[in-house]
Amino acid sequence: MSRSREGHVQFRIQPGGHLTGDLRVPGDKSISHRAVMLAALAEGTTEVQGFLEGEDALATLAALRAMGVPIRGPERGRLVIEGRGLHGLRPPLGPLYLGNSGTSMRLLCGLLAGQRFDSTLTGDASLSRRPMQRVTAPLSRMGAQLETGEAGTAPLHIKGGQPLHGIHYEMPIASAQVKSCLLLAGLYARGETCVIEPAPTRDHTERMLMAFGYELRCQDGCVCLSGQRRLHGVSLLTVPADISSATFFLVGASIAPGSDLRLTEVGLNPTRTGAIVILRRMGADIDVLNERTVAGEPVADLRVRHAALHGTHITPDLVPAAIDEFPALFVAAACAEGETLLQGAEELRVKETDRITAMAAGLQALGIIVEPRSDGIRIVGGAPKGGRVRALGDHRVAMAFAMAALRADAEIVIDDSRNVATSFPGFVELAAGAGLGIRSEVMDEQP
Secondary structure, eight states: OOHHHHTOEEEEEOSOOOOEEEEOOOBOHHHHHHHHHHHHHSEEEEEEESOOOSHHHHHHHHHHHHTTOOEEEEETTEEEEEEEOTTOOOOOSSOEEOTTOHHHHHHHHHHHHTSSSOEEEEOOTTGGGSOOHHHHHHHHHTTOEEEOOTTSOSOEEEESSOOOBOOEEEOSSOOHHHHHHHHHHHTTSBSEEEEEOSSOOOOHHHHHHHHTTOOOEEETTEEEEESSOOOBOOSOEEOOBOHHHHHHHHHHHHHSTTOEEEEEEEEOOTTSOHHHHHHHHTTOEEEEEEEEEETTEEEEEEEEEOOOOBOOEEOGGGSGGGGGGHHHHHHHHHTSBSEEEEOSOGGGGGSSSOHHHHHHHHHHHTTOEEEEETTEEEEEOOOOOOEEEEOTTOHHHHHHHHHHGGGOSSOEEEESOGGGGGTOTTHHHHHHHHTOOEEEEEOSSOO
8 A cells, every 4th residue: 555545544434333242452552662662771681462563653663673672573462672771772874753653752752862872753744743842841951952843843853972960850731751751861861860740640651660670769749760770671571452442442332232342451550541430420331350460550351331321520630541532532422411521631632633623523523512622622412423524644533433433323434544553453353343333445535
């Protein structure tokens, strides 16, 4: 498939149906990124299983290979990474292209700030519009030298050989990517690096650092580490199934009468379970089964059955633990009885697209009453109609609207859905196998 045709993928979903069976969604994207980065910086060999073979995580993998890290795989989610140590990376031959992956760009920015060589990070048109000052500003305070585009966006040019020093940084906005970027830079810094969060965010980086034998302190919203120590390879590191990917099916089964679905080996990190909390507040029937711990991360199976949902008020304190799941939650709200109000979610406006605007436009096209706000949205539940919506290249928007068809009265067509492969390869096949009437088509021209 040519690159030009790749941009014109369209989903067509027949109305109605329900979701049943047992399925495992792909590995957690956030954990996959961090596993391969830290394995590359460790001393010794690390085997990773459950790695997400989506475009975002593969972009991180390609960048590490370009810097001389020997990596075997991925083969069915399995990788073997020969760590080079903190100072064993080699200069890449050219710019490191990261596609649509904001996680890759922001985390690698911190990692590369401590290297001895210059580097440049680039991305696609969508990533090149996303703000990077939130990482470049604190990195500069640590002694890093970086240049961005005029609007503070990619490409990012990072000058190597700069001595870094630890800082105490109070984040103005809760962001796991900013926190992780600074902790990675802190590995190379003299002294102690501390990041203070205004609200809890996902702590995969902290858990992963400890899995690789690195000491850090976490207390009262503050994470600290001392630089210039060693990471040690892990014999086997298992990546759990992605809660963000599972949420589409939690919503789909909740809104579709007759649904009874079991999602296996889902990561239930307490900083990531906001979607389950919100759905249960709306009346969802979700059981957590077979709880256990895998590579320092809590994991369980989730059984979800259809339930009559009702609207709810989503307050700012719930936002960080559900930030990536809101497109799916908006569909749940659209199918619920009554009104749902979200506040304190300005971060949604600077994702792969402005997700508040994109979801509001799509829901309106399906006949739902919505009121987008600067920091959230108001949704009046009802019965979605069929129609045509645009995903605007945002994978989560596309998958969210696909689930809306379970309650629609006619076919839903979703344009510009190619980027679903960035986080959920095989989504169409897995969803169809569970009962969603979905097919994917490649269009000759942009609709």
